[in-house]
Amino acid sequence: AQKITQTQPGMFVQEKEAVTLDCTYDTSDPSYGLFWYKQPSSGEMIFLIYQGSYDQQNATEGRYSLNFQKARKSANLVISASQLGDSAMYFCAIGEIQGAQKLVFGQGTRLTINP
Amino acid sequence: DAGVTQSPTHLIKTRGQHVTLRCSPISGHKSVSWYQQVLGQGPQFIFQYYEKEERGRGNFPDRFSARQFPNYSSELNVNALLLGDSALYLCASRLGTGRSNQPQHFGDGTRLSIL
Numbered sequence A: 001a002q003k004i005t006q007t008q009p010g011m012f013v014q015e016k017e018a019v020t021l022d023c024t025y026d027t028s029d030p031s032y033g034l035f036w037y038k039q040p041s042s043g044e045m046i047f048l049i050y051q052g053s054y055d056q057q058n059a060t061e062g063r064y065s066l067n068f069q070k071a072r073k074s075a076n077l078v079i080s081a082s083q084l085g086d087s088a089m090y091f092c093a094i095g096e097i098q099g100a101q102k103l104v105f106g107q108g109t110r111l112t113i114n115p
Numbered sequence B: 001d002a003g004v005t006q007s008p009t010h011l012i013k014t015r016g017q018h019v020t021l022r023c024s025p026i027s028g029h030k031s032v033s034w035y036q037q038v039l040g041q042g043p044q045f046i047f048q049y050y051e052k053e054e055r056g057r058g059n060f061p062d063r064f065s066a067r068q069f070p071n072y073s074s075e076l077n078v079n080a081l082l083l084g085d086s087a088l089y090l091c092a093s094r095l096g097t098g099r100s101n102q103p104q105h106f107g108d109g110t111r112l113s114i115l
Helices: none
Strands: A003-005 A010-014 A019-021 A024-026 A033-039 A046-052 A064-069 A074-079 A088-095 A109-114 B005-007 B010-013 B019-024 B031-037 B044-050 B053-057 B064-068 B074-078 B087-094 B110-114
Touching: A003 A088, A010 A019, A019 A109, A024 A074, A033 A064, A033 A074, A046 A064, A046 A074, A074 A088, B005 B087, B010 B019, B019 B087, B019 B110, B031 B074, B044 B064, B044 B074, B074 B087
Parallel strands: A010 A109, B010 B110
Antiparallel strands: A003 A024, A019 A074, A033 A046, A033 A088, A064 A074, A088 A109, B005 B019, B019 B074, B031 B044, B031 B087, B044 B053, B064 B074, B087 B110
16 A cells, blocks of 8 residues: 655745745555645645656756655655745646546645745 | 436435446546445445446446447446445546546435435
């Protein structure tokens, strides 16, 4: 079975600072994908970034980067130059490389950006 | 292009009733997944359909069922509703079942309240 652990229930950060959201995972699958989603208070889940277990380089998408440490089974999300609009719930998820891609989500971290 | 659309946005039912939730995927996407998100938790996988066939099922009772139509839209049905079925139901679509760097894109969800 796959499992995601997000140990930070809430984080408060000043605008324009960088922030790291922690995610550790557990899986017995040799190959897998790691995903981060953002969920504003309106409810929709917005895809942010993906990292494949065999990818050699850390993924980056604009202000988002994923600090992937396979040996430690961690996939932390880094948001650079935070903005007020980044305030939301952030979920880390793990899924299969192919097939149904049944995503297993963590409990989430509520990020609040202060002006 | 339109994103994933779900209807209705909100629904109130009483215990024992039946409910049908609907989802239209992004144009060209053939895979649809359903998730249940209870307040304060991450989403939990319910079903995945691809080319009208069930390709994955989560740990949910038989009261939950789904189907996918020839136009790739999908319905989630829940019978004999319980108070614990109160949740945000999210639909996600994906291009296919190939490489996992094709992420799932979520709709805004249907918020179901059971009285």
